[in-house]
Amino acid sequence: MAERINIGIVGCARIMPAHLRAYKILQEHGIDNFRITALCARQREDAERFRKRGEGPPPRQPVIPPETGDPLAAPHMYISDLHDDVEVEIYTDYREMIQKANIDAIDVYASLFVHHDAAIPALEAGKHVMVEKPFAISVKAGRLMLEAAEKNNCVLCVAENAHYNIGTRSIRWVIDQGYIGDIQMYVSGGVGGFWSPDKIVAQTPWRHQKVLGGGGGAIDHGVHQFNVIRYTCGEVEQISGLAKILEPMRYTRDAEGNIIAEVENDVEDVFMALLKFENGAVGQMLSSWGGHGESIGMGRGIYGSKGCIKGGQLILDDGSKNDVVELFNEKADQSLKDKFFPMEITDGFALETLSFLNAIEHGTPSETDGKEGLRDLAASFAILESSEINRPVTVDEVESGEVAEYQKEIDEYYGL
Incomplete structure (x- = not known):
């Protein structure tokens, strides 16, 4: 078996059950080279809600009817449903988790404004990173994430299940x-x-x-x-x-x-x-x-x-x-x-996760790496930039930062 990849999750959010289900699907197909060893949430009880079946607060009620099939309505799961051979640590500060936890990578489900703030220090510490979509709070934040990944030779992916x-x-x-x-x-x-x-x-x-x-x-x-x-x-x-x-x-x-x-x-x-x-x-x-x-x-x-x-x-x-x-x-x-x-896995969340794990273990490029995430983000912001300055814009202009009038307020807010 390949060396185990220890993963810390940042943000025990409503989308987390869909991601835990993805990890479970991989296990059911014989892919068991990972362990979730740490959880981070602003409120400790939010992490306890997912750590072990029979403990912690009750599951959140879905915000959208389960019959829609929306990932936000995925059934609740626990880390203990995946494995019980590790003691999952809980943190309320992701920077502390990055420094202290036994992790090789982080999987970020936290709100969008957290993505760059968690990803960059993790990458600088040599940890691999996958973030939920959208990739970053602004194109500039996304470029900084990419630079940190390239500088530290780390994997950076976006969780884009629709692609798969x-x-x-x-x-x-x-x-x-x-x-x-x-x-x-x-x-x-x-x-x-x-x-x-x-x-x-x-x-x-x-x-x-x-x-x-x-x-x-x-x-x-x-x-x-x-x-x-x-x-x-x-x-x-x-x-x-x-x-x-x-x-x-x-x-x-x-x-x-x-x-x-x-x-x-x-x-x-x-x-x-x-x-x-x-x-x-x-x-x-x-x-x-x-x-x-x-x-x-x-x-x-x-x-x-x-x-x-x-x-x-x-x-x-x-x-x-x-x-x-x-x-x-x-x-x-x-x-x-x-x-x-592969192995007839068709769940998009499972396939995006497998792509991330393969990139870490084998160095196999992910189809939804950070560059792809940034390009999707630049195209999306191009809509808002065009509306802001009242002219057509190219995606290249937005990706490079040449056009960023709409995003100026965001970048200034975060000191980017």
């Missing part, structure tokens, strides 16, 4: 096989939904505060979208964006409709963007956490010179229709299936 799921992989394969021809257009969008018109998203107020969450949906789920867009359709060169605050206050209400929490919202809850791809294709994105009345959704479409991928369907000019996942399963080479889904 079978739907994304199948779309990429269909495009690579030439089914829809040359890519011409990408479209996606929707208004309203579970968090509209004015709910606090995931009951986490920091998502609506610029210096804590970076932006609204353009950052929070924009990075997911851009990772999939870039992977399937090619690099985005230029973005023209509009962003607007619709609801100046956001609320959490109880079952009777009484307000039990509120936050002043200073980030966009709607954005629209036009995309120009390096390969000549064009695109459009629309997303909103606002919207009164009834929601509307157009899903996702990728249009080529011979057909399109609409949702999960391949539709060609001759009228034929095929489910992209079924087509992939039927016709893709087994070697490619084994590469994408």
Whole structure:
């Protein structure tokens, strides 16, 4: 067995059960070269909630219905469900954990504003790092993380589960096989939904505060979208964006409709963007956490010179229709299936974690390394930068820091 990788978790957050489930899936497939040896949370009881079954506070109630399949609704798990041969230490200061705990790496689920502050000292101490998406609170913070990783020869990854799921992989394969021809257009969008018109998203107020969450949906789920867009359709060169605050206050209400929490919202809850791809294709994105009345959704479409991928369907000019996942399963080479889904693992969280562990153990480059995380972040911030300065911007301009007017307040707040 390979040398064991000891992992410390920073931030015992609502997304943690989905990640613990990922580690469990890896174990069930014979991958047991890791141990979670330390937990860090601002409140000790939050870490105790996950350490050992039968101890600590009760599990949090899900913020979104479990039937949605959203990772935030994943069933509660404990470290003791994974292994009971280590004594898991608890810290309330991640800097102390980095200095004192028996760890080789940290896995950061904490709020976005913590990412760079935890990652950089960990990397400087020679620890490998994976952070939840979005990669960092600003592009500059992300660049500093990358510099620390490169300087100290450490692995730095972003937990981008959307990249690894079978739907994304199948779309990429269909495009690579030439089914829809040359890519011409990408479209996606929707208004309203579970968090509209004015709910606090995931009951986490920091998502609506610029210096804590970076932006609204353009950052929070924009990075997911851009990772999939870039992977399937090619690099985005230029973005023209509009962003607007619709609801100046956001609320959490109880079952009777009484307000039990509120936050002043200073980030966009709607954005629209036009995309120009390096390969000549064009695109459009629309997303909103606002919207009164009834929601509307157009899903996702990728249009080529011979057909399109609409949702999960391949539709060609001759009228034929095929489910992209079924087509992939039927016709893709087994070697490619084994590469994408080793040991038939298909859970995106498990695959992103396996990629991180392999990068540490074997030096195998991760498809979602820090450079990819930074590029997704730069594309997402390009929407807000474009809206701020009222002109199209290139992703290169944002990634390099040449354009950073919107982010200036964030960088000054953290002294970056």
